[in-house]
Amino acid sequence: MATVRLLTDDELAPEARSVFDDIRATYNTDYVNDFWRALANDPPTMRRTWLALKEAMGPGALEPKVKEMLYVAVSIAHGCEYCIHTHTAAARRKGMTDAEYGELLGIVGMAAQTNRLVQALGVPVDPVYRV
Amino acid sequence: MATVRLLTDDELAPEARSVFDDIRATYNTDYVNDFWRALANDPPTMRRTWLALKEAMGPGALEPKVKEMLYVAVSIAHGCEYCIHTHTAAARRKGMTDAEYGELLGIVGMAAQTNRLVQALGVPVDPVYRV
Amino acid sequence: MATVRLLTDDELAPEARSVFDDIRATYNTDYVNDFWRALANDPPTMRRTWLALKEAMGPGALEPKVKEMLYVAVSIAHGCEYCIHTHTAAARRKGMTDAEYGELLGIVGMAAQTNRLVQALGVPVDPVYRV
Amino acid sequence: MATVRLLTDDELAPEARSVFDDIRATYNTDYVNDFWRALANDPPTMRRTWLALKEAMGPGALEPKVKEMLYVAVSIAHGCEYCIHTHTAAARRKGMTDAEYGELLGIVGMAAQTNRLVQALGVPVDPVYRV
Amino acid sequence: MATVRLLTDDELAPEARSVFDDIRATYNTDYVNDFWRALANDPPTMRRTWLALKEAMGPGALEPKVKEMLYVAVSIAHGCEYCIHTHTAAARRKGMTDAEYGELLGIVGMAAQTNRLVQALGVPVDPVYRV
C-alpha cells in the first residue's frame, strides 16, 4: 500500500505532466508505471530522478539487456519487490533468456553468500588488488 | 583484520589442499586469494562454497565479463569491500572497459536511489507485471 | 502476515498491560499499534523496547517532526514497510508538510545513490575529516 | 583503498573540471572531497550525480542542518563509512549540536531495533494507516 | 507475487524431480515449500542450492534448533519475509520455546541497534581483539 495517492493523468502538475510525456516518448508506450504516479506527488524529485535514470539506462557501451540485469541484481540485494518485478520484466522484454535469468539468480545467490562469508571473516583486501 | 588466521599452503588440511589445487587449476594461476586462506580454517564450508561458486561462475549463457559485473553489483549493495575489489579486478581482467565500468556505477547508483524511493512510497507492483 | 498472534487487550499479561497503559497515556489516544500487539507476546522485550523508544523519541533538542523524519529515513534504508508507513504518518501528524516530505524523499534517494557509489569506488575518508 | 585513482586537478577531463568549478563555487571552498576525485574517472556519472545532489541538498523547506542529519541517518543504515564521516562533519558545520547528534544516534539505534523487530514479527500495516 | 510460475510436480524437469525426491526423503514429508517450486524453473541452481543447504543444515556440532534460529536471525537482518516465516516455523518444530523466541527477538533487536551505533561512530576494532 502506498504512502501517497497514485496520481491519474488528470491530476498531474504541469512539471509532472511533461515528465510523463517524456517517459511515454522514451519507452514508446502509453503505459506509465505506478512508481511515477506515486513520485508525481513531488514533481522536482520526479523530474530529477527520471532524467538521471534515462541517461544511466540509455544507449551506451553495455547492452540494454545487461543494464537491466544489473538493475535487477542491485534491487534484489536491496530487497525492493517492486523494482525486482518491473526490471525483471524489462530485462525479459530486452532479450534476457530463461537460461540467462537462471545464471543471474545463481550469481546473485553466490555473491550474497560469499559477501557475508568475507565480512564474517574480516578478510582485508589482498595487497595484489590495490590500484 | 581477519577473525581467523590466513593459512599458508603448509598449514592446509588435506580437504582444503585439494580445493586449493582445483582453484589453481581452474584459474590457471598459482595465486590463491586470501578469502580462501581464511575459509580454509573450515574445510567443509570452503569446499562447498568453492564448488558452487565454480559452477555459478563457469561457462554458460552469459559472458564471463557480465557475470563478474553482476557479482560486483551485488557486492556493492551488500557493502563488501573485499568482494568489490576482487571482482572489479576480475571483471577488468575479463574485458570490462572503463566505459562499461562507468555505466555499471551509474546503474548501481540509480538502482539504489529508485529502490529506496519505491520502498519509501510503498508502491505495490503494477497488476500488468504479474506473471 | 505475522509470525505471532496480535493480542487483544483481554489477552495481555500484566506486564504487557501496564506498557499498553503507558503507551495510551504517552500518545494520548486509545489506539495501540499492531506492532505492540505482536510484541506483547514477549512482555520483557516489549517493555524494554517501549521504554527506550519513549526516551529516544521524547522531548529534546530536536523537533518532534524532525525526529520522526529521521526515523522514516532509517526505516526506508532498512526496507521496513510497516515502520515506513507508521512513522511517515506520525511525521505528518507532527507537522511535516508535503514539501518537506518531498525533500526527505529526495535526500534519501541521493544518499542511497552516493552511499553505493562511494562503496563501489572504495574511497577512504579524506584525512581532513579525521576527528 | 579505492578501485580507481583519485585524480588531481591536472588530470581532469574538461567535463569533470567544470563540475569541480561548480563544487568549489557552491561550497565556497577550494577543497574538493576525494569522492569527487574518484568519480571524476567517469565524467558523465559525476556530472549527473553532482547536479542531482546540489538540487536535493540545496535551499528548500528543510533546514540545511536537518538535511545533512537525514543524509547521515541513511548513510549509517547503508554502512557507508565515508559518507557517515563527511556528512556528520557537514551537519556539524551547519549547526548540529552535540545534543542533537546524541539524539540522532538514539533515534537511528531505536529505528534499527524496531525495524528488525517488526520484520521478525511480520506485522502487516494497521488498516488505520492506509492512505 | 512470484516472478516465475510455481511448478507443480507434473511440470518438473527430471533434474528438478530428483531434487524434490531428496527434499521429501530428507524432511520425511510430502510437502515441498513453494520456494523450491519457484526455483525449479532453473534446475541447476536449484540442485546446487539444495545440496549446499542440506549439508549446512544437516547434523553437526550445533543443535538443529539453534541452526534454525541462526537462519532466522540472518533472514530478519536481510528483510526476507518468506525466509523469516518458514524458518521461524522450522525452529518451533525443532523445539524453540516461546521464551527462546522472545530472547532471539531481543538479541536481534539489540544487535541491530548496536550495529548501527558502532557504524555511526566509526569505532575501530579494539587492538585486544586482533587475532
Added chain:
Amino acid sequence: MATVRLLTDDELAPEARSVFDDIRATYNTDYVNDFWRALANDPPTMRRTWLALKEAMGPGALEPKVKEMLYVAVSIAHGCEYCIHTHTAAARRKGMTDAEYGELLGIVGMAAQTNRLVQALGVPVDPVYRV
C-alpha cells in the same frame, strides 16, 4: 576512524562513569570496549543502550554461547566489522568451538544465498505457514 573522541576514564561524565562501573562489574573485568568510550560522549544513549543490552544478553532460556552466536549472525548481515570481531571473540570465550564457528559461517552463507533467491523470485509465504 571514529567520528567522536574515545573518552578516557578521567573524561567521563558522572552518568557515563556509573555505566562504566556497571559494565566492569557485569563482565568482571577492568577492560571496557572502545564502543562504550565512543558512546560515552552521549551519556543518555549510552546508559539506555547498556541497560537494554545487559538485559537482552543476560541469563535466560538460551545458552550464553548461543546468544553471542545470534549476535554475530546479525552483525555479519549488517556488515558491522567491529561488532563481528567483538562478538565472535565473546562467543569463543563463552565456549564456541571451531566446529561450531564453521557451522555458523555455513548457515550465515546459505541464509544469505536463499534470502536473496527468495526475494529475487518474489515467492509469497506458503499458506501452510500462516499463524
